Amino acid sequence: MTAARRSAAPGHGARRRAPATALTVLLALLGLAVLGGCASIPTSGPVVDGKAEPAPPLPIYLNPNPPRDDASPEQIVNGFLSAQGPGTTSSYDVARAYLTGSATDWDPTARVTVYRGDAGLVVPDDADDTGKTTVTGTVSVVGTIDADGVYTEVSDGTTQDLSFGLVQDPDGRWRIDDAEDGLFIQSGLLDVFYQQTTLYFPTPDRTYFVSDERWFPKSARWQTDAVSAVLDGPAEWLQDSVVTVAPPGTTLALQTVPVSDGVATVNLSSAVLSASAADRALLQAQIQAVIVDSYPRTQAFEPVRSVVLSADGTPISVDTVDPLPSAQVSGGAVAASDGRLVAVNGSTLTKIDGAPSLEGLLPTALGLTGDVAQGAAGAAVLVRDGTAHVRRLPTAGTKGATLLEGADLMAPSADRFGWIWSGSATGPITVLDRDGTRTRLAAVPWLADRTLVSVRVAPDGARLVVASDGTGGPLVQVAGIVRDEEGRPTALSDPFRVAASTVDVTSVVWTDQTQVGVLGRQTGEDDVVVHLAQVGGQTTSLSRVPGAVAIAAGNGESTLLVVDEKGVLYGRSESATIWVPEATDVDLVAYPG
Known part of the structure; x- marks a missing residue:
């Protein structure tokens, strides 16, 4: 579902209101989250030994506001944009509360547009008279993330026009009935909601791992997304320069990768059984390298230390091998x-x-x-x-x-x-x-x-x-x-x-x-x-x-x-x-x- 795109600028027949950007709203929520997350310092209990390692940063919990009954069209659009980032850690329920009609089919996973600055939303003057309106704006695009998690940087000066169709329900409440698929994330908040993840694929001679960078939401599905991407194979431009050791048709059997006591259990479809013993061992090392190296360093994610493979719920006997190294420059300057x-x-x-x-x-x-x-x-x-x-x-x-x-x-x-x-x-x-x-x-x-x-x-x-x-x-x-x-x-x-x-x-x-x-x-x-x-x-x-x-x-x-x-x-x-x-x-x- 794609809304019509058009350029818009303040002028005759339109009014531009003081910007209330998604970033403004989210920063306010961040403040509330930090205040709400304070904890007391223990003053009693046993003294125990611990590793001299810095603690991972505290997770940031954002609770976007659902739409108010008296919200204006501009406030509805800003609220929808503000709810998109936090929605990556859940099911986008709050963002969907801003939608009605055909817009309820909105697909947030289609792509991500990373932008900076204010969207400069414009609302026609007759919005309150007709019960229908279109809120438009333009964002300065920094990059995009496709459905496979591939981030592509764009050149300075790249813009994207926004257009949201809104209607009033019988009770006079504005809701969005035409919205473009995908998410809009402020560049300053990308690292809050997305985890940069390094996938690894072997060179054809199986000497080194080659890196393939992806971006996945910091949700409970992060390790599932990462493993699924490994099984799907490398980015298109890299496909003929590395090898995929997972046999064709290998997928996650249950679409989840649970982690318990630092061990990630990867339950694969029976297609994996056609792999040679060497390929199974390399696949396990490949998956382990990915989710051990890149898991989000927050208290919301249990650290992963090892990986075990199974096929349709039955454990697979796999020889333990070390992950392949990444190639290094072979000498000094x-x-x-x-x-x-x-x-x-x-x-x-x-x-x-x-x-x-x-x-x-x-x-x-x-x-x-x-x-x-x-x-x-x-x-x-x-x-x-x-x-x-x-x-x-x-x-x-x-x-x-x-x-x-x-x-x-x-x-x-x-x-x-x-x-x-x-x-x-x-x-x-x-x-x-x-x-x-x-x-x-x-x-x-x-x-x-x-x-x-x-x-x-x-x-x-x-x-x-x-x-x-x-x-x-x-x-x-x-x-x-x-x-x-x-x-x-x-x-x-x-x-x-x-x-x-x-x-x-x-x-x-x-x-x-x-x-x-x-x-x-x-x-x-x-x-x-x-x-x-x-x-x-x-x-x-x-x-x-x-x-x-x-x-x-x-x-x-x-x-x-x-x-x-x-x-x-x-x-x-x-x-x-x-x-x-x-x-x-x-x-x-x-x-x-």
């Missing part, structure tokens, strides 16, 4: 400084024994395979020489080689299988082995007629982040990498957009399993800064490094490095809250990958 390669150790630049020479080259970007900083066996240094050559530098027992020639080549990125990713700005993306032999990558239609800026392969080898420019402006997109049985890249999936408000981009890197770092500008920014964009989440901006020209990252935000136009290398402080100058005379910096 290396910088080009004063014409030589050095290891970056905090504020110290250390000579690398046996490091290849940069003499006779014009290095403009570095790429590393393996732990070059520690002189690991098989490690190699890749250099973009000027803008037209990518070269592999000689190492002990290995000659140097020119791997790629072309115009405006991108900085090289090496994946865990040894494949090197680069290409000319005009495309296409080029993938080569360590000897410069190209492999054929299927056409990537979403990059047609776009200028390539930067590419970076995730440490798991299953995902690629691509920055490009073209019609519509810069885009930062993440795609799944499809490989054959030997690990050879064969195609890229359709992309998933991140950092949607980017208006200028210099380079992109992976900062951890769920986040990419973007050096560039977003709407309203005058200077280039580092943005941290969650893949399936929101983007945040770090403080400015004046004149920043290059970025590198290892495992986590604390490993971020930035080089400015004067050759100063900046790292994150111990608390990872500010930039700290670490070294000077640095031209380039890179981590393996």
